[in-house]
Amino acid sequence: ILIISREIDKEEFKKVMALMRSYNRQGAAHRHGLRTGFKVGQSVENGGVVEYFFGNDGNEPLHFDKFTSFLKELHEEIIRLEFSHYDVKSTNTIPAKDFALSMVASADMNHISKLLDRADTLENDPYLKHLRITFEV
Known part of the structure; x- marks a missing residue:
């Protein structure tokens, strides 16, 4: 057992x-x-x-629920700090390209070049180049 x-x-x-x-x-x-x-x-x-x-x-003792709650709160705070890093004008929005770059930052290193190239294409898309992302929990 x-x-x-x-x-x-x-x-x-x-x-x-x-x-x-x-x-x-x-x-x-x-x-x-x-x-x-x-x-x-x-x-x-x-x-x-x-x-x-x-x-x-x-x-x-450290209970599983306390530990998972801590990890969830830590994860949310890291995401919030990452968003704030790209929100340089404090508008509570970030450009789509910056959002893509923040996603690429945590990607597998073997795919970084391809993903960075894809993020660069956002500037050429007529709809996405002006799109702004908000932070919502």
Whole structure:
């Protein structure tokens, strides 16, 4: 019988974070578990997010619902910041080409050139070159 837990503790989380760091380029620079920069020498596992997840003493379990809610809110904030980056005149709209470029930014690197070429064609389309995109949640 397979039992899937809907919560993890701080030590389990730290193991997962270490494993994830070992598999990506940016994380590999922190494979020893220490920060660089502002709080040099402190463990990356003891940052504000870990305290938020596990409480001040680190003994609260992290429930699946709290974690997924956090990820959803983080994702929405990143999208909002991305939109704001392209909304240079604070009109609450961005050009269709800028919207396409923001989508291309998260695309597979193997397809970047083709996607950038497609984004460039938006400037030549009589309807799309004047189209503005709004941010709605």
